[in-house]
Amino acid sequence: MRFGTAEAGAAELATGAIHLVDDPLGPVTSPVMLARGAEPGPRLLVTCLIHGGENVGPIALARFLREIELTALRGSIAGLLCANPLGQRQHSRLTPQDGMNLNRIFPGNPKGAVTEQLAARLMEIARSEGGDAVLDLHSGGELTITAFYVIHDAKGDGDVEREGARLAASVGSRYQWGSREEWLDGGFFTNVSRRLRIPSIIVESGGGARVRDEDLANFNTALHGITRAMGMLPGDPPVAEDIRRGGNGVHVKCTRGGYWNPAVAPGDDMTGGQVMGEMISMTGEVLETIRCPVPSAWVGSIRRPWMPLYAGEQVVEVVERL
Numbered sequence: 001m002r003f004g005t006a007e008a009g010a011a012e013l014a015t016g017a018i019h020l021v022d023d024p025l026g027p028v029t030s031p032v033m034l035a036r037g038a039e040p041g042p043r044l045l046v047t048c049l050i051h052g053g054e055n056v057g058p059i060a061l062a063r064f065l066r067e068i069e070l071t072a073l074r075g076s077i078a079g080l081l082c083a084n085p086l087g088q089r090q091h092s093r094l095t096p097q098d099g100m101n102l103n104r105i106f107p108g109n110p111k112g113a114v115t116e117q118l119a120a121r122l123m124e125i126a127r128s129e130g131g132d133a134v135l136d137l138h139s140g141g142e143l144t145i146t147a148f149y150v151i152h153d154a155k156g157d158g159d160v161e162r163e164g165a166r167l168a169a170s171v172g173s174r175y176q177w178g179s180r181e182e183w184l185d186g187g188f189f190t191n192v193s194r195r196l197r198i199p200s201i202i203v204e205s206g207g208g209a210r211v212r213d214e215d216l217a218n219f220n221t222a223l224h225g226i227t228r229a230m231g232m233l234p235g236d237p238p239v240a241e242d243i244r245r246g247g248n249g250v251h252v253k254c255t256r257g258g259y260w261n262p263a264v265a266p267g268d269d270m271t272g273g274q275v276m277g278e279m280i281s282m283t284g285e286v287l288e289t290i291r292c293p294v295p296s297a298w299v300g301s302i303r304r305p306w307m308p309l310y311a312g313e314q315v316v317e318v319v320e321r322l
């Protein structure tokens with residue numbers, strides 16, 4: 001069995017590389033891992049670093065694939081460790097060469113700008129390697145700190161959407177967001193779900209230019225959970241308690257530039273008007289108080305504390321409770 005140049009026999013773990021796009025110096029590739037179980041079974045594709053700098057994903061995935069007992073694995077797990085090498089080389093959420101946000105422009109265009117070509121290639125990989133489910137790992141990267149949350153595609157109500165919701169409930173996160181938002185229409189997971197009809201979810205944790213043990217543990221829980229839910233590893237997935245559901249992510253922006261001083265943490269419950277933080281001038285004056293704009297929500301992510309921001313930048317993502 002192959003994934004890129006990785007070739008694994010039964011109950012073997014292989015590493016290699018896969019070609020994504022070309023830049024002026026030639027091929028741009030990603031490291032890959034392929035874990036093949038002893039018995040045939042489902043195929044799970046796990047993607048990391050669609051946004052550069054979101055390093056929790058590849059570290060957690062590589063550890064997980066090296067730690068699991070392959071003789072107990074049914075089926076195979078294909079790991080694409082760096083879906084956006086151009087962004088990753090600059091620790092950047094956006095692709096520096098064309099300024100695009102890769103996770104907003106799917107299904108891409110094989111004749112478009114380099115990020116659009118990358119998106120088209122990732123769709124090809126998902127089509128050929130996605131198999132039974134695609135798990136896309138994110139975090140807050142350099143700029144943002146996210147709660148341990150999961151997003152599934154909730155725009156339709158077919159078998160694929162139902163399986164996406166079931167898999168989302170299996171990753172051990174109490175923050176379960178069924179997305180219908182237009183701004184996620186160009187996302188990888190939404191396009192894999194809607195165009196390829198392969199169940200696909202995003203899991204996020206942490207960021208703020210750090211990789212914490214807590215975030216690695218969350219992703220380890222998520223990887224064990226989804227593979228158990230798919231019948232690939234023995235045991236039952238974790239059951240999250242005190243669940244916060246969400247269905248609409250609202251990006252709250254500052255109207256004054258300055259230092260951002262948050263008063264809330266990722267995952268906090270919010271009510272309408274609640275103070276979420278302040279913009280502070282360099283001379284220490286409060287320029288603006290940021291409040292929760294919707295009646296009931298939880299904090300999906302915050303911009304990194306004390307980051308200097310320009311007017312119009314996002315400071316908090318709140319997810320409206322259903």
Ligand SMILES: [Zn+2]
Pocket residue numbers: 050051054138139
């Ligand atoms: Zn991301």
